[in-house]
Amino acid sequence: MKSTIKRAVAAVCAAVTVTGMAGCNTAPADVQETSTSAAGTAETAAAASSADYDKTVIRVDGNRFTVDGKTLFINGVNTPWDKWNDFGGAFNETFWDEHFAKLHESGVNASRIWINCAGTSTLKVDKDGILQSVSGKHWKDLDKLFELAEKHHIYIMATLMSFDHFKDSNVGYENFRTMVSSEEGTQSYIDGYVLPFTERYGKNPYLWSIDLCNEPDWIKENAECGQIDWDVLCTFFARCAAAIHDNSDELVTVGLGMIKYTSDKYDGNYFSDEYLGSLAGESAYLDYDCPHYYYWQYSYMGYPFETTPAEFGLTHTKPAVIGEFAVLSESGRTCYEDYENAYNNGWNGLCMWTSNGVDGCGSIDDAKGATEHIAEIAHDEVFPLGDE
Numbered sequence: 001m002k003s004t005i006k007r008a009v010a011a012v013c014a015a016v017t018v019t020g021m022a023g024c025n026t027a028p029a030d031v032q033e034t035s036t037s038a039a040g041t042a043e044t045a046a047a048a049s050s051a052d053y054d055k056t057v058i059r060v061d062g063n064r065f066t067v068d069g070k071t072l073f074i075n076g077v078n079t080p081w082d083k084w085n086d087f088g089g090a091f092n093e094t095f096w097d098e099h100f101a102k103l104h105e106s107g108v109n110a111s112r113i114w115i116n117c118a119g120t121s122t123l124k125v126d127k128d129g130i131l132q133s134v135s136g137k138h139w140k141d142l143d144k145l146f147e148l149a150e151k152h153h154i155y156i157m158a159t160l161m162s163f164d165h166f167k168d169s170n171v172g173y174e175n176f177r178t179m180v181s182s183e184e185g186t187q188s189y190i191d192g193y194v195l196p197f198t199e200r201y202g203k204n205p206y207l208w209s210i211d212l213c214n215e216p217d218w219i220k221e222n223a224e225c226g227q228i229d230w231d232v233l234c235t236f237f238a239r240c241a242a243a244i245h246d247n248s249d250e251l252v253t254v255g256l257g258m259i260k261y262t263s264d265k266y267d268g269n270y271f272s273d274e275y276l277g278s279l280a281g282e283s284a285y286l287d288y289d290c291p292h293y294y295y296w297q298y299s300y301m302g303y304p305f306e307t308t309p310a311e312f313g314l315t316h317t318k319p320a321v322i323g324e325f326a327v328l329s330e331s332g333r334t335c336y337e338d339y340e341n342a343y344n345n346g347w348n349g350l351c352m353w354t355s356n357g358v359d360g361c362g363s364i365d366d367a368k369g370a371t372e373h374i375a376e377i378a379h380d381e382v383f384p385l386g387d388e
Helices: 095-103 138-151 172-183 184-200 217-221 232-249 273-280 295-301 335-344 364-377
Strands: 060-061 064-067 070-072 074-078 110-114 123-125 131-135 156-160 207-214 251-254 349-351
Touching: 060 070, 060 251, 074 156, 074 364, 095 138, 110 207, 110 349, 123 172, 123 184, 131 138, 131 184, 131 273, 138 156, 138 184, 172 184, 172 232, 184 232, 207 232, 217 232, 232 273, 335 349, 335 364
Parallel strands: 074 110, 074 349, 110 156, 156 207, 207 251
Antiparallel strands: 060 064, 064 070, 123 131
């Protein structure tokens, strides 16, 4: 088990009710691809292991990230996709090679990437919710991605799933809804995808963590995503987290669309160690908190960059990262101010949306001054191994 401190959980509170999509991250229309054969094995992976794994891998020590015992601040971004469903689809090695180089030159040390945007080009799930196969090209493309991440020293938060899988507009959405709601379906996903991914890339130190799902809030709240209850969704997440922890040293999180469901301050903490543990045992926990924030949340939940994680509503007994926020915000504050304020207020990292400008929220060109500034004033925390 990770060296993370368990959090106590208060009773579920009745508070804010917020509905709707978060921020700028509305996905484009799904791109259909033909699935190939089942997943490869760790032995054939190109991105297997680094000789310096123990010195390079990110770990958790209390409420901080560390690398080789030194504190790490995540000076991060989201590069969610180049082409929707890249990995198993229209993967472009040149884009990722050049973009990772640009990120590193801009002082960035991490990127959150949706390795499976909506599932249809990657995972073949039948009507009973049973995972039948994983695209072989998916693994081949990810091998190259992790090779490039190690080349450019960019830590990857790998997002395995999104609310987009469950949307009425996604081909196969009913199968994914059945999968997470079924004990057999969940186990097939763990055995056929989660654990093969963990085995294949678990010894690449530039796999920072596994994000089990992008913004499951909308799966719970929005009719177009099924309005699946938290007890069902969290049982699925708890079982996935337990399987990862029981079989690897990988860090696990869930990128919530807002703090509402991961804090005792609002509608109850459905991602506490106590609650997840009650669903799947003591290995079922998240290693760090990763709420997303967009300015539409301001009147409900305040402004996280100008508060500590605890003041914002997290216990901060484990690391806390703002997993998404718009570079170009309606707040009137600049990205430069947000990065600096978050760092000064004790957040353990933040990842702006997006580095490659997939929508109207900005790009690394808009945030470069901010990421370079943090890399300069906190160099030993952004690059604890040195600026290679």
